[in-house]
Amino acid sequence: MSIDLQNHHGPLIGILAGKGKNQSVIGNGPFFRELQREILKNGGISVVFTPDDIKEKTIAGVIYSPELDKWTPVTCPIPHIVFNRVPTRNLESTESFHKAFLFFQRRNIPFFNPGFLDKYSLFEWFSHDPILQPFLPDTIKITERTAFLRFLERYKTIYLKPAQGAKGVGIYKLCQQNNQTVVLFSLKDKHIFKDIQTFWKEWEQPLLEKNYIAQESVKPALIRGKRYDFRILAHFTEEGYQVTGAGIRQSGDQEITTHVLNGGCIIPYEDIQMEDHDQFFALVAERAGKILSKELGFFGEFSIDAGLSEDGKYVIYEINSKPMRFDEISIEKKRISSLVHLFIHLANRENLPSNNP
Known part of the structure; x- marks a missing residue:
């Protein structure tokens, strides 16, 4: 399937990325390609661009063609919705990013996920919520x-x-x-x-x-003598914020973090799944999503790092506004589907979430 932008009438999804030192677009290319494949299946099209590529009535960017497995430079209209995937905090702190944010805000164009999160700000917001406060480490x-x-x-x-x-x-x-x-x-x-x-x-x-x-430091529950954490993926849906998937990350030789990049390993959630866990995930996803959107602007996707203490109490460690790829194929596939469904939904300007938790 070749892409004919001139005769395309479906929603245009903008993916905001970064610009490297050599002026090339930087970001998660494999993720952007997967999104484009699914967006095209649903009648839309996506364009990847940077804050420096915005003009008054057009943007310059690149569009991926699955048929040709190729990125093509284009000039296209202003997108119906913008998905913020600027890859670093430094790039998000630039004047060009802030100008881009204001550009879309003034035009009432949904800006999907305002930016990276600050851990202490997150603690302050959640500690004022009577539902989430008991789950927070001091x-x-x-x-x-x-x-x-x-x-x-x-x-x-x-x-x-x-x-x-x-x-x-x-x-x-x-x-x-x-x-x-x-x-x-x-x-x-x-x-x-x-x-x-x-x-x-x-x-x-x-x-x-x-x-x-x-x-x-919370003494964690252990599996086979090693700590483990929950990694929970959440998206906004027509029914509110819901859990898209959950995985388990277990620490390796060190006990400081369970990140796979630091030696952690993956355990299927099904190995320890129970109703109490599912209810906790659903509660935190719903409350955290509403609070984030109230404090910063619309959040459509985020992940939660949580855990269980040795005495059986749930703990919220962190919220990630730009989740990394989930190694569980079924979760990542559902993630792509959920994102594209939400893109199409928001591009129609319907049912943006309330700012009231």
């Missing part, structure tokens, strides 16, 4: 020595996370021993400090400069 923003020392003294074991980090990068586990020795665990090694003052003297600058948070 968390503080690291801004000065006294409050940080008090937090470590209270919990003895805490996690240090960059508020704007992703994929488990920059996460540490900090433990205060009975002899006041402090041990810092990274993904690959550990460092021992004679006391917390020594640790703070060395780490104050990076913790403050990179906007770290400190989070209570």
Whole structure:
């Protein structure tokens, strides 16, 4: 099937990507190709473009042809809906991105997922919600020595996370021993400090400069002696926010993160599925989606990193506004289908979600 943009009458879906140093479009190419295949099956068409490609009445971008397995440069009308897949926080912080956001906002064009999330802002929003608050580990923003020392003294074991980090990068586990020795665990090694003052003297600058948070360490439930987390995918539907799929990620040699890129492994959710888990997933997806859309603007897709403590309590660790690919083929296939259904739905300007949780 060749693509004739001039005679195409279905909805035009814009996928906002980034621009690299050599002016080439950067983003998740395989993901964009899968979306295009499904969009074409549903009567639409997608164009990938960057914030710098927007003109007053047109955009310049590239369109993927599955038949030719080729990307073709095009100039086309303003899309009916824009899916934000700008790949990095740095690119989202540029003036051109903010101008692009305002461009579509002023034209009342749905802007699907406003941007990356800040971990501490997320904690503040959720902690004010009576339904989600009980699932949150205690968390503080690291801004000065006294409050940080008090937090470590209270919990003895805490996690240090960059508020704007992703994929488990920059996460540490900090433990205060009975002899006041402090041990810092990274993904690959550990460092021992004679006391917390020594640790703070060395780490104050990076913790403050990179906007770290400190989070209570929750003793996790184990499978075969190792911790595991839930990874839950959610989308907005005509019935509200719903769970699209769920997977299990188990830690490898280190216990800091279960990310597969850091040695974690995949366990089929069906191995431990139970009604209580399903009800928790559905509750968090519905509440989190409404709160995110209220605070930042419409969220159509996000994933949830959650877990279970050793005493059987559910924990929300993180929300991801731009989920990575799910390794479970059935979930990823359903994800593509759910996204395209939502694109077509929103392109018709119908039933945008309420901003009231």
